[in-house]
Every structure is written in C-alpha cells, then in structure tokens.
Amino acid sequence: MNKINEHDEKQLNLMFKRLLSFENKQVDLSELVRSLESLLHSMEYVTEEWEEKFLNEFSTLESINAEMPKMKKNEIEKLIKDAVSNLKKLIEEKLR
Known part of the structure; x- marks a missing residue:
C-alpha cells in the first residue's frame, strides 16, 4: 500500500x-454521512481505486439516509452494518 502523508492519516x-x-450510537446516520464526506474531501492524496471503493460503500449509507422512511428496519440495519464494516476495513488497509 502507498505510504500516506500525515494529514491524510489524520483524516x-x-x-x-x-x-x-x-x-x-454516539452519532446518527446523517451526522456520519456528513462527517465522512467532509473528511474524504479534505484528504490531499487519494488513489482513484481507493476512492471508488470508499464511495461505493459511502453511497449505501447516503442512500439509506435519504430513503430511510421507505425501508424496512431489518433491511436498513444489515445494509448499514455491512457498509460500516467495509469502510472500516478500507480505512484500516489504507493506514497500514
């Protein structure tokens, strides 16, 4: 994996x-979506491949946030859990 700069490591x-x-449960989904988007945009160097993977998972959270009232609770929970888990893995890989 490419070595990342100090600023991006912080983000x-x-x-x-x-x-x-x-x-x-310390922040809600809408706050999470806003935070992740802001932090991603503040990064100085992101490979296209990594950003694409990140945005794929992020878009799941963003869509659920927008469509939540129309979805079944058990569907929402599974999609969110999977997306959050995948985002954590992507970030951990980038930090290695």
Whole structure:
C-alpha cells in the first residue's frame, strides 16, 4: 500500500473514529454521512481505486439516509452494518 502523508492519516483516523462512534450510537446516520464526506474531501492524496471503493460503500449509507422512511428496519440495519464494516476495513488497509 502507498505510504500516506500525515494529514491524510489524520483524516483516515478521524473517519475510523466516526464510524466507531456511529456503531456505539454516539452519532446518527446523517451526522456520519456528513462527517465522512467532509473528511474524504479534505484528504490531499487519494488513489482513484481507493476512492471508488470508499464511495461505493459511502453511497449505501447516503442512500439509506435519504430513503430511510421507505425501508424496512431489518433491511436498513444489515445494509448499514455491512457498509460500516467495509469502510472500516478500507480505512484500516489504507493506514497500514
């Protein structure tokens, strides 16, 4: 994996902490979506491949946030859990 600069490492760590906060019910989905988007856009160097993978998972959260009232609770929970887990894995891989 490419070595990342200090600024991007900080952003990735903040993303990871935000995901943990969401899992611990300290922030809601809309706040998580806003935070992740902001942190991603503040990164200085992101490979196209990594960004594409990140945005794929992120878009799941974004869509659920927008469509939540129309979806069944058990569908929402599974989709969110999978997306959060996949985002954490992507971030951990990037930090290695």
